[in-house]
Amino acid sequence: MLTLTGCDLEIIKTASPNPVQVGEPLTYTLAVTNHEIKFFTSCTRFGVTVTDELPDSVTFVSASTTKGSCDPPAGNVVTCHIGSVAVNEHVTVTIVVIPRALGLISNTARVSHGPDMCGSEPIANNVSTTQTTVIAPAPLLSERNLLGLVGVLAVVAFVTLYRGRTARS
DSSP, rough: OOOOSSHHHEEEEEESSSSTTTTSSSEEEEEEEEEEETTTOOOOOOEEEEEEETTTHHHHEEEESSSEEOOHHHHHHEEEEEEEEOHHHHHHEEEHHHHHHEEEEEEEEEOOOOOSSSSOOOTTSSSSEEEEEOOOOOOOHHHHHHHHHHHHHHHHHHHHHHHHHHHOO
8 A cells, every 4th residue: 555645844953153152042953844745746734833942951941933923931942833824835933032041952852743635744853953062251351451451552642652752853
């Protein structure tokens, strides 16, 4: 018996910037697409949901979607209810977090759907994981270095003014 699938939900997750500085915003972009499979052109997936379990080392800031809505996190799980996704339709979910610790963080998102008439679905591309390196912020000028810089600038200004006066004399 030959079983053909009508459509194939896919999720691709990216993170930006990567690397990211600790304490700076990190944006996860989750691209959901309902791909047409040969011989089927009118298969809409219903009850599409995206779930993303955020790492313990981040603080949630916001979640939005181009279709449907996102719930506030339950624990560290963000759930977005997309609803229906037609063949070849693209939906984007954006999640912003703040990393709190240095190192490598891994984050996985999943897409699922409710019952429909489209048949079974390949599940290999219903999960997507991205890894992000969290680095230390660039060092700021210390108070001592800042005072030294101000001193050097004062000397340069004095020498420039002094040369200007002696040149006119």
